[in-house]
Amino acid sequence: MGKIEENKKKKKDAIVNSAFTLFIDHGIKDTSIADIMKKAELAKGTFYLYFKDKYEVRDYLVRKKATQLFENAIEALKESDITEFDKKIIFIVDNLLDQLSNNKILLKFISKNLSWGILRNSIENIPVNEGESAADYIEQLAEESGKHIRNLEMLIFMIAELVNSTAHSVILYQQPVELPELKKELFPIIINMIHSFEETC
Amino acid sequence: MGKIEENKKKKKDAIVNSAFTLFIDHGIKDTSIADIMKKAELAKGTFYLYFKDKYEVRDYLVRKKATQLFENAIEALKESDITEFDKKIIFIVDNLLDQLSNNKILLKFISKNLSWGILRNSIENIPVNEGESAADYIEQLAEESGKHIRNLEMLIFMIAELVNSTAHSVILYQQPVELPELKKELFPIIINMIHSFEETC
Amino acid sequence: MGKIEENKKKKKDAIVNSAFTLFIDHGIKDTSIADIMKKAELAKGTFYLYFKDKYEVRDYLVRKKATQLFENAIEALKESDITEFDKKIIFIVDNLLDQLSNNKILLKFISKNLSWGILRNSIENIPVNEGESAADYIEQLAEESGKHIRNLEMLIFMIAELVNSTAHSVILYQQPVELPELKKELFPIIINMIHSFEETC
Amino acid sequence: MGKIEENKKKKKDAIVNSAFTLFIDHGIKDTSIADIMKKAELAKGTFYLYFKDKYEVRDYLVRKKATQLFENAIEALKESDITEFDKKIIFIVDNLLDQLSNNKILLKFISKNLSWGILRNSIENIPVNEGESAADYIEQLAEESGKHIRNLEMLIFMIAELVNSTAHSVILYQQPVELPELKKELFPIIINMIHSFEETC
DNA sequence: CATGAATGAGAATTCATTCAT
DNA sequence: AATGAATGAATTCTCATTCAT
Numbered sequence: 033m034g035k036i037e038e039n040k041k042k043k044k045d046a047i048v049n050s051a052f053t054l055f056i057d058h059g060i061k062d063t064s065i066a067d068i069m070k071k072a073e074l075a076k077g078t079f080y081l082y083f084k085d086k087y088e089v090r091d092y093l094v095r096k097k098a099t100q101l102f103e104n105a106i107e108a109l110k111e112s113d114i115t116e117f118d119k120k121i122i123f124i125v126d127n128l129l130d131q132l133s134n135n136k137i138l139l140k141f142i143s144k145n146l147s148w149g150i151l152r153n154s155i156e157n158i159p160v161n162e163g164e165s166a167a168d169y170i171e172q173l174a175e176e177s178g179k180h181i182r183n184l185e186m187l188i189f190m191i192a193e194l195v196n197s198t199a200h201s202v203i204l205y206q207q208p209v210e211l212p213e214l215k216k217e218l219f220p221i222i223i224n225m226i227h228s229f230e231e232t233c
Numbered sequence: 234m235g236k237i238e239e240n241k242k243k244k245k246d247a248i249v250n251s252a253f254t255l256f257i258d259h260g261i262k263d264t265s266i267a268d269i270m271k272k273a274e275l276a277k278g279t280f281y282l283y284f285k286d287k288y289e290v291r292d293y294l295v296r297k298k299a300t301q302l303f304e305n306a307i308e309a310l311k312e313s314d315i316t317e318f319d320k321k322i323i324f325i326v327d328n329l330l331d332q333l334s335n336n337k338i339l340l341k342f343i344s345k346n347l348s349w350g351i352l353r354n355s356i357e358n359i360p361v362n363e364g365e366s367a368a369d370y371i372e373q374l375a376e377e378s379g380k381h382i383r384n385l386e387m388l389i390f391m392i393a394e395l396v397n398s399t400a401h402s403v404i405l406y407q408q409p410v411e412l413p414e415l416k417k418e419l420f421p422i423i424i425n426m427i428h429s430f431e432e433t434c
Numbered sequence: 435m436g437k438i439e440e441n442k443k444k445k446k447d448a449i450v451n452s453a454f455t456l457f458i459d460h461g462i463k464d465t466s467i468a469d470i471m472k473k474a475e476l477a478k479g480t481f482y483l484y485f486k487d488k489y490e491v492r493d494y495l496v497r498k499k500a501t502q503l504f505e506n507a508i509e510a511l512k513e514s515d516i517t518e519f520d521k522k523i524i525f526i527v528d529n530l531l532d533q534l535s536n537n538k539i540l541l542k543f544i545s546k547n548l549s550w551g552i553l554r555n556s557i558e559n560i561p562v563n564e565g566e567s568a569a570d571y572i573e574q575l576a577e578e579s580g581k582h583i584r585n586l587e588m589l590i591f592m593i594a595e596l597v598n599s600t601a602h603s604v605i606l607y608q609q610p611v612e613l614p615e616l617k618k619e620l621f622p623i624i625i626n627m628i629h630s631f632e633e634t635c
Numbered sequence: 636m637g638k639i640e641e642n643k644k645k646k647k648d649a650i651v652n653s654a655f656t657l658f659i660d661h662g663i664k665d666t667s668i669a670d671i672m673k674k675a676e677l678a679k680g681t682f683y684l685y686f687k688d689k690y691e692v693r694d695y696l697v698r699k700k701a702t703q704l705f706e707n708a709i710e711a712l713k714e715s716d717i718t719e720f721d722k723k724i725i726f727i728v729d730n731l732l733d734q735l736s737n738n739k740i741l742l743k744f745i746s747k748n749l750s751w752g753i754l755r756n757s758i759e760n761i762p763v764n765e766g767e768s769a770a771d772y773i774e775q776l777a778e779e780s781g782k783h784i785r786n787l788e789m790l791i792f793m794i795a796e797l798v799n800s801t802a803h804s805v806i807l808y809q810q811p812v813e814l815p816e817l818k819k820e821l822f823p824i825i826i827n828m829i830h831s832f833e834e835t836c
Numbered sequence: 837c838a839t840g841a842a843t844g845a846g847a848a849t850t851c852a853t854t855c856a857t
Numbered sequence: 858a859a860t861g862a863a864t865g866a867a868t869t870c871t872c873a874t875t876c877a878t
Contacts, residue, residue: 036841037878043842061262064868075843080870185409186418189402190395197394198387207384217387217429224425228418237858244859265851276860281853438857438862445863466847469763477864482849587811588820591804592797599796600789610788619789619831626827630820639837646838667872678839683874839878847871854864 044082046072048096052088056141060090061139097138099158101131102166117177118226121170125195133203133211143200180231185228191222245283247273249297252290257342261291295355298339302332303359303367318378319427322371323420326396334404334412340404343397356393381432388430392423446484449475449496453491457541499540501560503533504568507547519579520628523572524621527597535605535613545602582633589631595622647685649675651699654692659744663693700741702761704734705769720780721829724773727820728798736806736814743807745799783834790832794825 050072054063065086069076083089105127114120132139158166170188174181181187195218201207202214209217251273255264260262270277284290306328315321333340359367371389375382382388396419402408403415410418452474456465467488471478485491486541507529516522534541560568572590576583583589597620603609611619653675657666668689672679686692707728717723735742740792761769773791777784784790804810805817812820 040841055860065870066868075846077867078842081841085869183409183418186399186415188421189409190399193394193398194391197398198391201390203241208384208390214387217384220429221391221422221426224429225422228421241858266853269852277852277862278854278860279858300877372848443860457722465847468847478848479850479865480863483862487848585811585820587815588801592801592824593812595796595800596793599800600755603792610653610786610792616789619786622831623793623824626831627824630827643837667870668874677840678876679873680839681837684837688873837859839876841875841877843873843875848869849865850868852864854862855860856862857860 043072043074043078046074047079047082048089048093051086052093052141055090055093056137060086094142095158097142099160101128101138102158102160104131106160106169115177117174117179117181118223120173120177121191121226122222125191125218125222126215128195129203129211129215130200131197136204139200139203142196143204181226181229182231185231187225190225194218194222236342238266244275244279244332247275248280248283249290249294252287253294253342256291256294257338261287292355294342296359298342299355300359300361302329302339302382303361305332307370312429316378318380319424321374321378322392322427323423326392326419326423327416330400330404330416332414333400337405340401343401356389382427382430383432388426391426395419395423445476445480448476449481449484450491450495453488454495454543457492457495459540462488481533482632496544497560499543501562503530503540504562506533506572508562512574517579519576519581519583520625522575522579523593523628527593527620527624528617530597531601531605531613531617534601538606541602541605544598545606583628583631584633585631589627592627596624597619646675646677646681649677650682650685651692651696654689655744656697657692658693658696659740663689696744698761698782700744702763704731704741705761705763707734709763709772718780720782720784721826724794724829725825727796728794728825729818732797732802732806732814732818734801739807742803745803776816784832785834786832788811792830793828797821797825 047068051063051068054071063086065079066076068086068089069079083092105124108127109120109123109225112123114123156165156167160169160221164172167185167188171184172182172183198214202209202211244259246270252264252269255272259268264287266280267277269287269290270280284293306325309328310321310324313324315324357366357368359365361370365373368386368389372385375385399415399419403410403412449470453465453470456469456473465488467481468478470488470491471481485494507526508530511522511525514525516525558567558569562568562571566574569587569590573586576586600616600620604611604613650671654666654671657670657674661670666689668682669679671689671692672682686695703744711730712723712726715726717726759768759770763769765774767775770788770791774787777787801817801821805812805814
């Protein structure tokens with residue numbers, strides 16, 4: 033990477049990191065581009081060399097953060113020796129819940145700013161490996177396990193929503209239960225869901 | 234209702250209806266109070282006699298619309314002769330899905346303007362009968378059926394999220410499946426969830 | 435006129451007068467809306483209640499000023515007892531030249547800011563009497579004199595351009611001659627032009 | 636011309652041509668230096684190696700285009716065998732009208748971007764032959780014909796304005812007449828004007 | 837010479853809110 | 858109660874110009 037390219041990357045990161053903090057502390061609506069650039073210690077005009085508006089920054093952030101979460105979970109999965117499909121999914125969910133539980137700021141950001149549409153779109157476009165989305169990766173997991181899942185997309189979608197929504201109130205407010213209890217309820221349900229989607233040839 | 238009271242009700246309705254359309258068409262962010270009052274054919278200053286700001290209008294709308302949905306579903310349930318708890322829940326879910334499917338504008342409003350937090354908060358505060366929230370009502374249903382549910386709040390919460398999120402893409406975009414197929418997948422899962430929450434004394 | 439209407443008229447006038455001075459002193463390009471409103475002693479936002487942008491103010495000014503000039507000239511013509519068409523035109527041109535010569539600020543404004551298109555469009559839309567444009571009025575003058583002019587529009591157009599363009603350099607810079615000399619050259623040419631447009635039945 | 640010199644010429648031309656198109660399409664006000672250089676496929680900073688600002692480009696363009704027009708007309712005049720002064724002027728006017736009629740883009744540029752002052756100034760400074768302005772050249776024409784013109788500058792000025800302004804609406808919009816009709820009206824008037832400026836010794 | 841990323845002053849514009857009528 | 862003109866702070870966005878590479 034040339035020195036200029038490196039510098040540009042640094043600037044973009046500064047903008048994005050500054051925005052992340054401000055979005056969490058005050059919400060997007062109450063964060064101005066001037067605020068972002070002041071915190072990033074860059075000129076206001078520089079913002080427009082990198083992003084169209086603050087909503088583009090938000091979308092970029094969602095994708096970036098979600099990608100990191102998934103990459104971590106998958107990395108951990110690779111180091112384990114789990115072979116069954118349902119166990120793999122549970123492993124990933126468990127890992128994601130733990131990550132979010134250790135990074136409440138991130139969880140707050142996600143639940144404060146995201147409408148369903150944005151998140152859904154993001155999940156489908158998260159690149160995990162080279163040219164492979166998170167959705168592709170899960171499909172591959174199923175195949176390796178020799179299972180055939182009817183409507184994998186819908187299964188993932190349901191699990192994602194379930195995890196996402198329950199995680200928010202449980203991790204941030206311990207409501208209606210604490211995280212360990214949630215897992216006890218959630219995992220059997222997820223396993224059940226997976227089985228009900230398995231093709232019975 | 235006195236003539237003056239009636240007139241005030243008419244004005245409030247005009248504001249709320251105008252806002253509803255504009256929120257759907259342009260989103261809350263891009264709807265100004267001036268816009269709302271122009272469409273409502275009232276003076277700008279009049280807005281502040283009824284609401285503090287546009288977010289109060291949004292919250293009022295959510296509650297009003299959600300209440301209507303629930304009232305309709307519960308009304309229909311009363312006219313049926315279902316006795317088992319799980320069947321009752323399925324009946325309500327089925328009814329809600331049908332209502333939303335027949336009122337896509339409303340569904341659009343919910344998915345375009347609502348973050349998870351707002352909707353969740355609303356559901357917990359929906360008054361169904363006199364001084365009784367939707368949550369209270371469901372609890373009563375369980376009791377009548379002689380079942381005891383561990384963590385009813387969480388069960389409702391999970392079901393609500395599942396229904397809400399899947400409804401959006403299925404009804405608006407027939408993605409990943411059409412509504413009848415969704416129901417075929419969804420109902421067994423919900424029944425399963427309910428059973429796994431039933432106290433096994 | 436109600437008090438509010440009167441007040442609005444006063445504000446519009448304040449904006450327009452402030453703009454007129456600033457446009458002359460610094461040109462349109464270097465006059466900001468903030469400048470205009472500061473000089474008018476009104477809030478910046480008030481500008482947009484009366485005009486879309488500063489170019490709309492310019493166009494409004496052109497029309498207003500040109501209308502005044504014509505109204506004055508026609509008023510004077512009415513008080514005279516000239517009967518022949520060509521003499522009437524000369525009278526109007528003479529009067530306009532004198533007015534501009536006595537109001538160099540106005541002349542400067544016109545020649546500094548106007549492209550041909552804007553002025554042409556304005557002349558054709560100047561209302562002189564009720565629902566009657568300057569062009570209509572001239573046509574009527576011709577009819578009263580019993581003359582028939584081929585292509586009156588073009589004749590007026592040529593005269594207007596000739597007067598306008600020569601007036602500028604002569605009145606402001608006495609270049610290439612002084613005003614009385616200009617008139618001596620200009621009037622015979624105009625009379626000649628009129629005659630060459632008179633229908634020879 | 637050295638290769639480096641040639642390269643610089645090419646770049647200047649690219650800038651000027653890009654600006655020409657953009658000035659016509661969007662007007663000067665709405666053309667930025669960034670726009671010009673993007674279309675010219677050169678770096679923004681390069682602009683300042685050739686011009687001070689966009690108004691310098693405009694002035695350069697006016698001079699360049701006007702010079703070409705006049706050079707063409709005079710070249711054609713030299714190839715003819717007209718001897719009388721008034722016929723020569725008519726020849727030039729006729730030729731200019733034809734050129735503009737065949738190059739409406741150029742005409743549009745002139746009428747969209749130019750105020751009277753800029754064009755007037757340009758005409759007086761157009762170099763036709765070595766160190767000789769268009770004005771000088773016309774004076775020479777008069778002398779050759781043995782005529783003496785009072786106030787040649789004013790005559791030229793009047794003719795120029797008349798031609799310029801009528802050409803615009805006639806050629807671009809066929810309003811109020813078509814070009815051949817315009818010529819029929821215009822030429823006698825011009826001849827008349829010339830004669831009325833001829834010194835009657 | 838040429839580049840184009842970065843700058844930051846400054847222009848346009850919006851809009852919630854107030855208040856005299 | 859209702860109105861809507863007026864406000865001016867806040868925000869977005871543009872763009873000429875500089876300068877390190």
